[in-house]
Amino acid sequence: QVHLVESGGGLVQAGGSLRLSCAASGRTFSTYAMGWFRQAPGKEREFVAAISRSGSAYYADSVKGRFTISGDNAKNTYLQMNSLKPEDTAVYYCARRSYSGSYYGDPGDYDYWGQGTQVTVSS
Numbered sequence: 689q690v691h692l693v694e695s696g697g698g699l700v701q702a703g704g705s706l707r708l709s710c711a712a713s714g715r716t717f718s719t720y721a722m723g724w725f726r727q728a729p730g731k732e733r734e735f736v737a738a739i740s741r742s743g744s745a746y747y748a749d750s751v752k753g754r755f756t757i758s759g760d761n762a763k764n765t766y767l768q769m770n771s772l773k774p775e776d777t778a779v780y781y782c783a784r785r786s787y788s789g790s791y792y793g794d795p796g797d798y799d800y801w802g803q804g805t806q807v808t809v810s811s
Contacts, residue, residue, distance in 0.1 A: 690714040690784050690800040697780060697805030700772055704809070708767040710782030710802060719762035721785040723798055726778035726807075735793035736780070737767060746792045751776075772809045779804040 696708040710722065723738035737757040738746045745757050754772075759765040765782055783798035 690716060690719070692782050692784065692800055692802035694780065694782050694802040694805040697807045699808045699810065702772060702774055702809055702811050704772050705768070705770045706772065706807060708769065708780055708782075708805060708807075710765040710767075712763055712765070712784065716762045716784075718786050719784050720787050721792060722757075722759055722762060722765040723783045723785060723792060724757060724765075724767045724780060725783060725795055725798075726776075726780045727804075728778040731778075733781070733795050735795070738785070738792035739765065740788070740792075748793070769807070772807075774809045774811045777807060777809050779806050781805075 691713045693711045721738050721740040724736040725733050726736050727733040735748050739757045739759050754770050756768040781804045782802045784800040785798045
């Protein structure tokens, strides 16, 4: 079992920044990658960013150049979000993946999820 807890969400004005954190506990030794996803009301959950055990990072086109994912040994994963836009408003979830692959954007490839943290960007 892996337990994930997100924090750092909140209300920010457009153009502002937030840093999300994801703390992992339990059997984290089997983690290959950590990802961030988000879900806005009435929309499907979408990929934001992922980082592999080796440190390779992957981003959705909508956040490239604005968001940065980082982490330390699968225990803590961070998402630095700059130049936030109203369309970034969503519940943000961190998730764990236990195997490698060529694509990290499918939520079905992640087996453990946090409870989510709300990010609201006002215009």
